Amino acid sequence: MQALKTLDSVKAELVWHEEPRIGDYDAIVLPGGFSFGDYLRAGAIAARSPALARISSAADRGLPVLGICNGFQILIEAGLLPGALLRNSSLRFVCRWVNVRVDNGTTSFTKKMKKGAVLHLPIAHNEGRFYASEDTLDELNEDGRVVFRYCDADGNASSAANPTGTLDNIAGISNRDGNVVGLMPHPERATESVLSPFGDSDGSLIFRSMLELE
Amino acid sequence: MAKLYTVKVVVANKEGASDPEGETVYRDLVSKSGFGRVKSIRTGKFLRVSVEAPDAPSAKRLVQKMCDELRIYNPAAHSVTVEV
Numbered sequence: 435m436q437a438l439k440t441l442d443s444v445k446a447e448l449v450w451h452e453e454p455r456i457g458d459y460d461a462i463v464l465p466g467g468f469s470f471g472d473y474l475r476a477g478a479i480a481a482r483s484p485a486l487a488r489i490s491s492a493a494d495r496g497l498p499v500l501g502i503c504n505g506f507q508i509l510i511e512a513g514l515l516p517g518a519l520l521r522n523s524s525l526r527f528v529c530r531w532v533n534v535r536v537d538n539g540t541t542s543f544t545k546k547m548k549k550g551a552v553l554h555l556p557i558a559h560n561e562g563r564f565y566a567s568e569d570t571l572d573e574l575n576e577d578g579r580v581v582f583r584y585c586d587a588d589g590n591a592s593s594a595a596n597p598t599g600t601l602d603n604i605a606g607i608s609n610r611d612g613n614v615v616g617l618m619p620h621p622e623r624a625t626e627s628v629l630s631p632f633g634d635s636d637g638s639l640i641f642r643s644m645l646e647l648e
Numbered sequence: 649m650a651k652l653y654t655v656k657v658v659v660a661n662k663e664g665a666s667d668p669e670g671e672t673v674y675r676d677l678v679s680k681s682g683f684g685r686v687k688s689i690r691t692g693k694f695l696r697v698s699v700e701a702p703d704a705p706s707a708k709r710l711v712q713k714m715c716d717e718l719r720i721y722n723p724a725a726h727s728v729t730v731e732v
Contacts, residue, residue, distance in 0.1 A: 474693075475722065482718060511719060518725030520661065523668045565665050565725045601667070 437622035438463065441641055445473045454485040461498040461542075461644050462489055464505025466558075466620060476519065477507030486512045490598045498542035498644050503559055506606070508614030512595025515572070515607055515616050517566035517626040522559070531631060532597055534605050534619055535585040538578045541612035546643040552589045553582075553636035555619035557597060557605075562618040564604040574607055582606035582617050650700040653707035654658040657732045660692030674694055695720070704732040 438446035446463075449455065469480035480486065486508065493499045493514055501643065509515045522528055531554055539549045547553075566574065574580050577601035582605040586595040591603040598618075606617025624630050624637030661667045667690050674689040697714075701707035712730045713720060721728040 474720065478722075480718060494663045510724075511722065513719075516724065518665070520665060520725055521668060524668065525672060540719050567664070567724065572723065599666075 436441070437625040438641060441624050441638070441645065444641075444645065450483040451480065451483040452581040454488045456485070456492045456497075459492075459497070461500070462492060463503040464489075464499070464508055465622065466503030466505060469504055469508065472561075472586075475511065477504060477509075477511040480504075480508045481511035481513075482555070490514060493609070493614045495605055496611065496613050496647055497508060500543050500600045500640070500644065501614075501616035502602075502620055502622060503557075503562075505556065505616055506618055509614065509616045514614050515609060516570050517564055517607070519561050520563045520565050521561050521616075522563050522597075527560045528562070529556070531556045532605075532619065533585050533587055533589075533595065534617075535583045535589050536581070537583055538581045538608065538612070540578075541581055541608045541615050541643075543615045543640045543643050544581060545646045546639045549582060550589060552585060552587070552638050553619075553624075553639070554632045554634055555621055555624050555637055557619050559598075559618055562598045562600060564607070564618075566601065570647070571601065574604075577610065579608050579610070579612075580606075581615055582619070583606050650702055653699050653701055653704060653732055655697045655707055655711040657695040657700055657711060657715060657720065658692050658729045659695075659726050660690055662724055662727050665725045708713060708732045 438444050443473045507519050514530030534553045534555050536547045536551045539547045583591040583603040584595050584605050596603045608615045621640040627633050627635050670689040670691040678686050699707050
């Protein structure tokens with residue numbers, strides 16, 4: 435909420451998951467956290483809440499929907515994005531700043547960035563190892579739906595730069611139309627230079643992209 | 649007459665999805681502790697479901713339907729076994 439309010443001309447409101455009124459909004463952000471204690475599986479219970487049914491139909495209408503961390507897990511469990519997010523291969527909660535490469539600069543949340551740009555963003559999660567069948571992975575790659583990959587400072591998506599064992603260094607993906615995007619890194623924790631050890635505010639680019647009208 | 653049946657559900661990562669928890673239990677505990685004949689371990693999640701049904705097959709069908717519709721497992725990464 436605070437991150438969104440740092441942007442000019444944005445009015446952000448919290449929506450209660452049991453009584454959602456989604457129709458009035460221009461975009462939806464599902465934030466991180468631990469909905470329902472991650473019971474059963476991260477995001478699995480929230481994915482069946484009344485809000486998600488409304489978000490799903492809003493996404494079908496083309497409304498921009500962003501899922502961050504647990505929000506990404508929820509979008510996957512709700513079937514709005516494909517694949518699964520499994521436990522990190524290190525079996526550790528990974529909390530650190532990473533380099534993230536933009537592999538698609540045309541989605542609702544990356545329009546302000548060029549393909550190949552490298553962002554500084556923090557990650558903080560236990561279940562962020564993206565997994566999908568080979569067919570799904572091929573489809574994602576062919577359609578340019580892998581939006582973000584972990585990389586080194588030069589933009590190489592090397593295995594050394596993969597913090598969680600995630601498939602093909604995938605940090606974020608989109609739906610076919612590019613209006614639904616999910617990512618494990620936290621752009622909202624990188625919207626002001628005072629928040630970043632690098633002194634930049636790369637996370638704000640994701641929210642500024644959201645504001646850019648067609 | 650409906651009876652109460654106990655149905656067991658096991659959710660585990662598919663063969664193709666690595667299971668680092670199982671690998672760690674195997675590598676760092678079991679294989680070092682004199683159980684050399686154990687060759688691998690896969691972990692999963694277990695749910696014991698009590699369900700009212702007229703007979704065992706319909707109890708199993710109902711629980712399978714519940715697992716599919718509510719995505720008790722994620723078909724992209726998990727396999728599920730349902731047993732009465």
